[in-house]
Amino acid sequence: MMATMQQIIVLANQKGGVGKTTTAINLAASLAAMEKRVLVVDCDPQANASSGLGIASDTGKGSIYEALFSPERITDAIYPSQLDYLDVVPSTPDLVGAELELVDRIGREFYLREALQNIGQGYEYILLDCPPSLGLVTVNALCAANALLVPLQCEYYALEGIAHLMRTYELVRKRLNPGLDFLGVVLTMFDRRNRLSTQVRNEVRNYFAGKAFETIIPRNVRLSEAPSYGKPALCYDHRSKGTQAYLALASELTRRYADAEKQNTEPVSA
Numbered sequence: 658m659m660a661t662m663q664q665i666i667v668l669a670n671q672k673g674g675v676g677k678t679t680t681a682i683n684l685a686a687s688l689a690a691m692e693k694r695v696l697v698v699d700c701d702p703q704a705n706a707s708s709g710l711g712i713a714s715d716t717g718k719g720s721i722y723e724a725l726f727s728p729e730r731i732t733d734a735i736y737p738s739q740l741d742y743l744d745v746v747p748s749t750p751d752l753v754g755a756e757l758e759l760v761d762r763i764g765r766e767f768y769l770r771e772a773l774q775n776i777g778q779g780y781e782y783i784l785l786d787c788p789p790s791l792g793l794v795t796v797n798a799l800c801a802a803n804a805l806l807v808p809l810q811c812e813y814y815a816l817e818g819i820a821h822l823m824r825t826y827e828l829v830r831k832r833l834n835p836g837l838d839f840l841g842v843v844l845t846m847f848d849r850r851n852r853l854s855t856q857v858r859n860e861v862r863n864y865f866a867g868k869a870f871e872t873i874i875p876r877n878v879r880l881s882e883a884p885s886y887g888k889p890a891l892c893y894d895h896r897s898k899g900t901q902a903y904l905a906l907a908s909e910l911t912r913r914y915a916d917a918e919k920q921n922t923e924p925v926s927a
């Protein structure tokens with residue numbers, strides 16, 4: 658894992674409903690609570706991350722869609738959230754069209770990267786929430802990021818499709834973005850009363866070895882209620898198990914980065 662100043666983390670899994678957006682929102686809020694400056698960029702036309710953070714994306718101020726095609730306009734599309742350290746670039750349903758509009762363009766994989774370069778170094782973490790597909794917008798997010806985080810739902814088919822996702826990651830790394838590291842997988846919607854959840858957890862830890870985060874996100878109703886209030890769980894019920902789990906995930910993540918940085922700066926012993 659590279660330890661650079663600005664971490665751009667892409668949350669991707671082509672499977673729908675595995676907790677990408679919930680993780681983007683609540684990990685971002687937790688990092689913000691730790692006084693890290695964070696930007697969430699909603700790369701999904703469903704715009705769930707935008708609404709979940711209380712941003713109405715039709716205010717005319719701009720969105721990720723405009724920013725893709727006029728990269729210098731991305732700064733107009735940055736909205737504040739309820740949390741001091743957390744800002745959002747929202748999405749709109751227009752973004753569906755971007756896939757087709759990008760297809761014939763030269764360098765079509767790098768539009769998002771170029772837009773993000775106009776944001777500057779003000780944010781320590783930029784989280785990119787992807788749609789449930791491996792289409793061109795997701796590939797743009799993979800090319801703009803330096804770390805891939807894969808949310809996996811604790812259910813029977815959790816690992817189905819993972820080989821495809823990992824192949825895409827390897828191809829992007831080889832041909833388009835050699836700077837993309839694999840940050841790891843985070844298990845979501847864990848139900849400790851369900852034997853299957855435990856089985857999936859063990860299987861995933863086996864498959865990904867050290868790349869699975871220790872922190873596991875439990876199934877927690879507060880996490881699913883909070884978005885309808887336009888709030889991260891932290892602002893809705895800060896004592897809930899869901900909030901606490903995402904705070905733990907954020908500290909595990911910052912610890913990993915701090916450790917990586919230490920390793921990179923320590924002199925190599927003979």
Ligand SMILES: Nc1ncnc2c1ncn2[C@@H]1O[C@H](COP(=O)(O)OP(=O)(O)OP(=O)(O)O)[C@@H](O)[C@H]1O
Nearest residue numbers: 673674675676677678679789846875876877880881
């Ligand atoms: N830990 C959790 N406990 C309870 N409900 C959860 C949890 N995580 C996510 N959910 C709920 O599960 C549904 C899917 O989650 P989410 O929207 O985060 O997944 P997603 O991968 O972003 O979906 P999509 O692929 O459609 O973008 C949502 O209704 C969300 O509120």
Ligand SMILES: [Mg+2]
Nearest residue numbers: 677678701705
């Ligand atoms: Mg989503």
